[in-house]
Amino acid sequence: MDLETLLSYEWGIMTPEFIILGVATALSLMDLFMPKSQSRKILGWVGFAGIIAALVSLLGHIGHSPESILFDTFRLDSFAKAFKLLLLIGSAMVLLIAIGYEPNEGLEEFRGEFFYLFMAALLGAMIMSSSGDLITLFVGLELLSISSYILAGMRKRNLHSNESAMKYVINGSIATAITLFGMSYVYGLTGTTNLKEMSGFLTSIYNEQHIYLLGLAFFMIVVGLSFKLATAPFHMWAPDVYQGAPTPVTAFLSVVSKTAGFIIIIRILFSIFANAPSGDVQGLPMILALQDYIAFLAGATMIIGNLIALRQRNIKRLFAYSSIAQAGYLLVVIASMSLFMFDTLWFYLGAYLFMNLGAFAIIQHVTHKSGSEDIGQFAGLYRRAPFLAIAMAIFLLSLAGIPGTAGFIGKLNIFMGALVPNEGHYVLVSIMIATTVVSYFYYFGVMVQMFFRPAADTGKVKIPAALTAVIGISLAATILFGIAPNIAFDFLQGNFNQFTDFFQ
Amino acid sequence: MSTVPVQAYLALALILFCIGLYGALTKRNTVIVLISIELMLNAVNINLVAFSKYGITPSITGQIFTLFVIAVAAAEVAVGIAILISLYRNKKSVNIDEMDAMKH
Amino acid sequence: MNLAYFLSILVFSPLLGILVLSFLPRTQESLIKTVGFLATLPALVLALIAYFQYRAGADLEQLNEKASWIQFGDAGQLGNLFSIDYELGLDGFSLIMIVLTAVLSTLAAIASIHIKKEWKGYFMLFLLLEVGMLGVFAAENLILFFIFFEITLIPTFFLIGKWGYYEKENAAYSFLIYNGLGSAVLLIVIMVLFARTGTANIDALMAAMNADNPQLVAPISENMKMGMLIALLIAFGVKLPIFPLHSWMVRVHVQAPPSIVMLHAGVLLKIGAFGLIRFGMGIFPEQFQSLAVWLAVLGVVNLLYGAFLAFVQTDFKMVLAYSSISHMGIVLIGLGALNEAGIQGAIFQVVSHGLIAALLFFLVGVLYERFQTSNIQNLGGLAKGMPITAGFLLAGAMASLGLPGMSGFVSEFMAFLGLFKEMPILAAVGTIGIIMTAVYLLRAVLGITYGKAHRDFAGITDMKKFEFVPVLVLVGLIVLIGVYPSVLSEPLTSTLETIMLGIGG
């Protein structure tokens, strides 16, 4: 390929990625040349600015018809745009949380690394969301993973941090291997790594064995990727890693990385397996034939997450299980494959982003002072900081899916999607609702601590501006989308024409 | 000399993958575990290469993919080792089964 | 009264109070209490206006409100399917329930004078609870109904858990979990209906589910309908409560602060009955008919079970709790009869028990305030020390055991009138409950008021002025309904007609 073909590409559509890349590089250099003594917080703000810039440039692209460059390895369709939006907003807020992060034993000399690794991870996620080729997809995935391995181990001198990083690396690598193994089979059956071409080929395979092989590949990929989603069967790393990792990283893992996971799984499943025959009599496409397996995983995830969460005393661990459960709810969306799938997924991920990040901001603030992460730390929070307590309460209610919050609308949406198809997924919905009720126990347990229990120390707490911003934004969004969800839905309907271009 | 059938390669890859997986899930020494993961990734590479030659529709992409995998695998192991070292600093042990400070 | 947003204002008026409260300093006890009380008045006034306008012949239709709210999926493709509107409206039944709610809220706000701590938080939650209750009755579509339904859940949890008595947190939790499950089941039904018909508006649903020409997005089998009705029965059975789903409610009645129990027994339990009548009968008429017998049986079981258990309780609150279960049995009996008399009786019982329970629990509050106990033994001979309170207690008991001239009799009588037409034997068994009611109530109330004084009442003041207000209002209403039941029956006629039309009666 010569220069002018290279120049002929519409590089413009990659602006957001370029911005992030640039900022990441800049940050690393700045960190290198900044005197040790100087606080690295400034880097955080630079990164924040970068993300905002990327966000703006992305918004500029909204509404345009889908484009793809580099032989269709990078495509910017409405799906990519919509979910990049979430990624960027999420990371922006995580960054704010990170800026407000001051653990006891300090993090100063690593703070710089933290920011540019964080940017790298974000870049990986963004690449994933708009890659049209297995290779770019894989590279993006690894960029995200490897960066977050290091992020998890950021607190070098903290044993828990090291351990969580170690666990993350090993499980992550195994997951990658499994995913890749699955991919390799798909490649073998199609002879290409380009998603679109793949689905083209797969429509025409008829050989029983090939179809079976494809099925195996499907399961390997699903299980491999379930690592990123932290859903069954590859969920068990989450509690340990969440607990050990620095709180901002935990927030990042539980929101951004999870979102990325859903992006990639949708990309792969619905572009590769949507058109492949399942080889059964009525000629269903494979994805529909294997729907029930996903449903099974979803059910398992919801049950596991919610039941085990009942026993947790460590707040971060609790939220790890809660986020497992939430991932289970999201799997329900994929399992039900209704015409609302993309909207539902997008809305719920958005709602989840806000309520979870808001909660994590508060958790970080409450726990990092005392060092202890026991739920008891929340005792009497209402006395010490009413605003924090009420905000936390609203986030919890939203996570529990109580009306008036975004979480409720999201769940409503999920239920509808699951019940609309002619043979509705009643069992799945019942499990989801039942486990939701179970989740009341631990969510309200935290509230009982905050409102009913006497305060451990009655010292008033002052909140750093960055955290206040995060909490404020999350609070506003959680309530706004709970009361006037149409703002989001109209935006979705108006600008992403039903994600129809996903399949073209 | 395409006497070796594709199935052979696939079988080899599969076996290699399983050995790797077995090692990764049973060995006590973390370094060994990382190496076992390498095995798994190499199994993938064998698959890809084999397919790019004897696949239904052979193409060069597989080998390109392989290159990426190799590179990424190297990076992963590097990071793994790095983390292991920092962990060793605090814990004075590389035994994977002793890394259970956080559980339940 | 063709005033726009009338209902929205009515429903959300307590929010104003919350707003004001949020600016008040936490320590201003009397000020906070006054504000809390005043905040309940607008709703009351508006509700009464609506009621009297309606009695004067005004048409409730003109109160309906509608604004498009949520649109799932692409409006272009789906049209108005899968859209949820914000729509409020009233019919005779819900109007009455709203009046009941408004009245009881105001009185409960007065009763809240006994609250000892954290008045600010208390009244904020209290008002939020009122919004929820009002909304439940005004909601014109299922989703909205559910939202308000859940909104009542959260404040109640905190009100019980923070301001209750010794075992408050257990009570709060069992309240939460039972009602959580109940509302979960309810949500399943609602979502199935919504997903299958594409609409959540109740009237539209009735039309869509119409057996003759169903207009569905996706098919609904007969079994599914039956299943959904049973699910509804469970969902609202938890609230009502129906045996054996009642144990939470006993705990709440005993542990929650009396002012909250006034609302809980007075209104929240009634949401169950309201839902059964509005949705159970409205949406699944055929299935309801086939379940009627079991409903009646359950009713009798409730009636007797509650009565016999109330007979052996030593704590007056427990007696009242079980008597509530017993009285809700009468509602079920009326519904089971499934004829005008029965249904009207059920609705009457809903209102009447609301008032009576509120009265009795208010008096419990008055007693607890003075003696820190509600144990029958310890209170013995009350009439010597607090003749007026004792008198009202007796009046409450009489109303509760269905003495003619008080609301309890009318409802009980109609319910049984209805049931005797359909299933005389069952009804005859049920009448044992009437006797037992007298037995346990007299045992308890006479145990408290009559007999030798078990404590010295020196320095115990009888009811204070402000305490008279709720008692007099409630007794007045109870007697009014008992003597001149038309105040209720006339607004109900249209509702009843539609219901009877639905079940082809």
Place this chain on the structure above:
Amino acid sequence: MMENAWIIPLFPLLSFLFLILFGKRLKEASAYIGILFTLASLVYSLLVLVDRFSAPTYKAEGVWLTIGDVQLTAGFEVNQLNALMLVIVSLVSFLVHMYSKGYMQGDDRFPVFYAYLGLFTFAMLGLVISPNLLQTYFFWELVGLGSFLLIGFYFYKEEAKAAAKKAFIMTRIGDVGLLIGMILLFWQAGSFEYDEIFAAVEAGAISGTMITLTAILIFVGAVGKSGQFPLHTWLPDAMEGPTPVSALIHAATMVAAGVYLVAALFPLFAASETALMTIAVIGAFTAIFAASIGLVQKDIKRVLAYSTVSQLGYMMLALGSAGYVAGVFHLMTHAFFKALLFLAAGSVIHAVHTQNIEHMGGLWKKLRVTGPLFLIGTLAISGVPLFSGFFSKDEILIAAWAHGNTALFWLAVIAAFFTAFYMFRLFFMVFAGEARSDMKNVHESPSVMTLPMVVLGVLAVVAGYVNTPWFGTFLGDWLVEDNHALGHGHIEGPAWIMIVATAVSLLGIFLAWLMYGKRSLSRDWLTSRMPLSYNVLYNKYYIDEFYSLTVVNGAKFISSFLRFLEVFLVEGLVKSVTGVASALGKLGSKIHNGQIQTYGTVAFVGLAILVVIYAFTGGYLK
């Protein structure tokens, strides 16, 4: 006049409301309020009665409650029976109001007492002018309330508390019967209106069995209120209330309501021989049964109470024997002489401050007014000729004989003998002989108390003459005019019945005189001979004990069983569910043992499971 008969009950209601609100300020003056208002209703009822002699029955109604297309009405009716009852009730009530002013002197809840009296009078008057069953039931319960409140007037006495509770519950048991009966009747006749029910009965729109069933169920209500066997036990205990109350409620008016109800519904009962028979049997049995208990009681009021029960039995017997007139007639006369007896007893108690007749005696000289009046009452109730009781009781015996209830007839005769005996036993023990305990400053009651007794005394003598075989049966003829369903105004019976009746009563009196007056016959020659039967009688056949053993304990048992159920089944259910949940949670968190390799294994196993399932269901191996 009759158009406005509805005012009559309102006067006492007003007095009730007025006194409950302002009684505290009025103190004793509240007596005048009560007396005035009751006087008003008395006057008005008299006018109505006079009106009724000339004018036909008057009835007015309005809609009370609409149920679908059914309209339940409320209103009032003035027919012969109602008019008569109005007078009886308001008269006795008025007299008792007067009497109480003296009797309740100095009680600190004086106004409350009058308020309650007003409430009761209102309910009773409302009851007797009700034109339909529902309204009757309505007031039926309210009189119950009045009686309950007044029995428990001395609330601080445990006995009063128990008695009030018992009265309410026992009567309520009967009321439920009435309720069921009237509802069934409603679905048969399509209305609660008396006249419509009768019309339906006439037209044969109701099956015979249904008539019998409903009639008997309604009679159960009457049994409860009128203290007939087996629901009689509350009435004697009700004597815990102040004596004027006993006179008004538990002698003259409320307890007679049962009889009144049966009379009012007479055409319904008449349509079913079985129902009539039941009533007759119950009545006769109660008459002799209660009388036998009365023979040995020691409490002056209790003796009177049992005599009331037995007399009510008489009335029931009369109605059961199709003796409509006889029943109503005896109801009237009994109201007068029994009220008289109670008031007199009250005056005695007022004087000696005890109720135990063993401690009395020789009061004849001390109570110059009360004594003779009490004697009149005693003569009347014993059926001594020329006194009112004689004529009415005679009517009943004739009715019973004429209806062919021979056995019941003889029972009634024996009961008459008992009555005469124990009443005079009472009289002699209280008034004859010398005081059996030192009684200081015994004095006659004030005139405000004696005056009402005098009035009643006169009535107790003359009331009989409105309906006699000799001077004509005005009452009877008037009662049954233009209503053949009620039978004849007067039933011709053999003359010997009157002789026998007179004979047995005189015999009874003579025996009592021998034992308690002249003492020529030792008091306990009989009891010493058969102590067992004495104990049985003295303990009222152990009925109360029996009930508490069976019914009360039964209820207690059921309750405790259900409580057990509640604790172990219902609660257990919940506990088990939550238990399972948390157990699973525990298990799950156990598996999270912190070992990376476990996590990996789990993932791999998960993958394996999926693949295997796929292999067997979806894929290759299928």
